[in-house]
Amino acid sequence: MADGTTDQGPVTMLATPISLDFEFTPGVAQSKFLRGLERGEFLGQRCGTCGQVYVPSRGTCPTDGVATTEDVVLGNSGTVTTYCVVNVPFAGQAIEIPYICAQILLDGANLSFMGLLQEIPTDQIRMGMRVEAVWVDEAELIPSLASVKYFRPNGEPDADYDTYKEYL
Amino acid sequence: MAERCAVIGVGQTHHKAKREDVSIAGLVREAAKMALADADLTWSDIDAVVIGKAPDMFEGNMMPEIYLAPALGAVGKPMFRVHTAGSVGGSTAIVAAHLISSGIHKRVLTVAYEKQSDSDAMWALSVPQPFAAPLLAGAGGYFAPHIRAYMRRSGAPDHIGRMVAVKDRKNAMRNPYAHLHLADIDMKMVEESMMLWDPLRYLEACPSSDGAAAMVLAAEDAVSGHYPPAWVHGMAMRSEPTMFAGRDQINPQAGRDCSADVYAQAGVTDPRAQFDCAEVYVPFSWYEPMWLENLGFCGQGDGWKLTEAGATAFDGDIPWNASGGVLSSNPIGASGMLRFLEVAMQVRGQAGEHQVDGAKLALGQAYGGGSQFFSMWVVGSAKP
Numbered sequence: 001m002a003d004g005t006t007d008q009g010p011v012t013m014l015a016t017p018i019s020l021d022f023e024f025t026p027g028v029a030q031s032k033f034l035r036g037l038e039r040g041e042f043l044g045q046r047c048g049t050c051g052q053v054y055v056p057s058r059g060t061c062p063t064d065g066v067a068t069t070e071d072v073v074l075g076n077s078g079t080v081t082t083y084c085v086v087n088v089p090f091a092g093q094a095i096e097i098p099y100i101c102a103q104i105l106l107d108g109a110n111l112s113f114m115g116l117l118q119e120i121p122t123d124q125i126r127m128g129m130r131v132e133a134v135w136v137d138e139a140e141l142i143p144s145l146a147s148v149k150y151f152r153p154n155g156e157p158d159a160d161y162d163t164y165k166e167y168l
Numbered sequence: 169m170a171e172r173c174a175v176i177g178v179g180q181t182h183h184k185a186k187r188e189d190v191s192i193a194g195l196v197r198e199a200a201k202m203a204l205a206d207a208d209l210t211w212s213d214i215d216a217v218v219i220g221k222a223p224d225m226f227e228g229n230m231m232p233e234i235y236l237a238p239a240l241g242a243v244g245k246p247m248f249r250v251h252t253a254g255s256v257g258g259s260t261a262i263v264a265a266h267l268i269s270s271g272i273h274k275r276v277l278t279v280a281y282e283k284q285s286d287s288d289a290m291w292a293l294s295v296p297q298p299f300a301a302p303l304l305a306g307a308g309g310y311f312a313p314h315i316r317a318y319m320r321r322s323g324a325p326d327h328i329g330r331m332v333a334v335k336d337r338k339n340a341m342r343n344p345y346a347h348l349h350l351a352d353i354d355m356k357m358v359e360e361s362m363m364l365w366d367p368l369r370y371l372e373a374c375p376s377s378d379g380a381a382a383m384v385l386a387a388e389d390a391v392s393g394h395y396p397p398a399w400v401h402g403m404a405m406r407s408e409p410t411m412f413a414g415r416d417q418i419n420p421q422a423g424r425d426c427s428a429d430v431y432a433q434a435g436v437t438d439p440r441a442q443f444d445c446a447e448v449y450v451p452f453s454w455y456e457p458m459w460l461e462n463l464g465f466c467g468q469g470d471g472w473k474l475t476e477a478g479a480t481a482f483d484g485d486i487p488w489n490a491s492g493g494v495l496s497s498n499p500i501g502a503s504g505m506l507r508f509l510e511v512a513m514q515v516r517g518q519a520g521e522h523q524v525d526g527a528k529l530a531l532g533q534a535y536g537g538g539s540q541f542f543s544m545w546v547v548g549s550a551k552p
Contacts, residue, residue, distance in 0.1 A: 024299075030299075062411065062412035082316045082317040084368070085366035087365070091288060092291055092295075094296070094302040127320055145300050146301075148301070
């Protein structure tokens with residue numbers, strides 16, 4: 001080898017990026033959820049057997065194994081059941097660190113989901129904090145969770161631990 | 169179990185951040201050759217091979233069992249691949265043991281591995297999903313909120329996680345195969361390490377390792393080897409959906425059901441008293457107290473008290489992860505099998521400096537995914 005490459009030792013590893021394009025078909029239940037996001041609302045589904053409300057719904061209740069057919073419009077606010085502050089960089093990261101990754105239980109839902117929490121310093125987040133979704137401008141709403149910019153504190157007093165301890 | 173099944177050979181690589189001297193094939197072959205030598209057997213004595221690893225996307229080799237068959241002497245023999253995420257090393261050993269207990273084969277080689285230096289697990293676990301928010305940040309980002317929830321539910325003080333981080337790294341000093349040998353580890357060093365996923369610090373998380381584990385399992389009339397066999401007294405797998413209303417992510421039902429099954433098979437009613445030691449999948453420090461409760465070693469909310477009292481330390485009444493555990497070596501696919509293998513080494517009396525004196529009955533546990541896959545076995549020095 002020439003041109004100053006000789007002093008770098010043998011090549012033992014080579015990174016070869018690859019990519020894969022695919023089309024994703026969300027199915028009936030998730031399509032409903034995504035169309036709800038396009039309207040600026042969270043749409044869940046209630047199980048006709050156990051009465052639990054899932055958001056996003058997969059179209060079936062994992063516990064009862066039955067189709068969920070009743071649509072439920074959920075509130076724009078929810079409770080932070082638990083969270084972590086992400087401070088680790090990695091390839092392909094889309095959000096500037098540190099950021100708060102919170103489990104949010106929307107009002108009226110029985111399953112929390114992961115959401116980005118902003119407009120609060122990372123050392124002031126608490127379990128039980130009441131938060132609300134901040135949406136993109138109406139003209140920019142699309143059938144994707146990208147329509148929800150983030151969640152932020154909604155100013156209500158913290159929820160009592162007993163109200164969400166079953167959702168941890 | 170119709171036929172008795174025994175572990176008659178074990179092998180593992182020296183786990184390291186980068187094994188640049190071997191390919192994946194070389195890595196698995198190294199562990200397999202050690203296991204065969206320990207069992208005093210050769211490749212031709214093996215009837216079938218069962219192999220496991222974490223998701224193929226990690227290294228980007230799809231169906232690697234096909235490529236690895238020649239390196240494992242499996243050409244022309246039955247070869248079986250197992251997939252159960254991080255618990256896969258345990259599940260793989262169980263699938264192999266079923267081939268013995270069902271009477272199908274006499275001697276089965278089982279192998280598990282990961283070559284994290286060929287992979288980017290952090291990326292593979294954080295791939296953006298269609299239409300979803302790109303929030304996931306590796307396994308730590310997934311588990312840290314559940315750790316916080318455990319701390320809240322149990323009232324555990326902050327220092328418990330650091331205690332586990334120190335204890336397992338001190339244990340690793342006794343294990344020549346462990347990846348991390350941190351001679352100076354102490355509470356302060358852990359506390360001063362970088363906060364990665366608050367409340368989890370760098371030294372409360374497992375390393376990324378290259379490594380492989382292998383075992384030779386045999387039927388009662390095919391036992392051989394340099395050490396007495398470790399007899400399988402019970403084995404079980406359970407899983408549950410990652411998301412359902414009312415799911416207890418801190419103390420998953422699948423884990424409780426799995427341990428109840430394996431204890432019933434082994435006649436264990438008081439795990440803390442009856443087991444001499446345990447190897448349990450603890451990739452993040454707080455999973456020790458959480459699994460102490462899930463596995464019934466104490467009552468709900470009391471796991472951290474056992475850790476704090478030193479019960480799980482090397483000189484405690486129920487040593488957990490005398491090998492240094494996943495916190496000291498994490499070749500992901502192999503990590504579960506290492507738990508199963510290490511307890512076999514303990515009851516065979518071949519664990520060297522990390523041998524728990526007089527170990528006769530021990531529990532190996534592995535979990536994976538979003539705490540939804542569990543595999544466990546109980547091995548003993550006496551026949552079941």
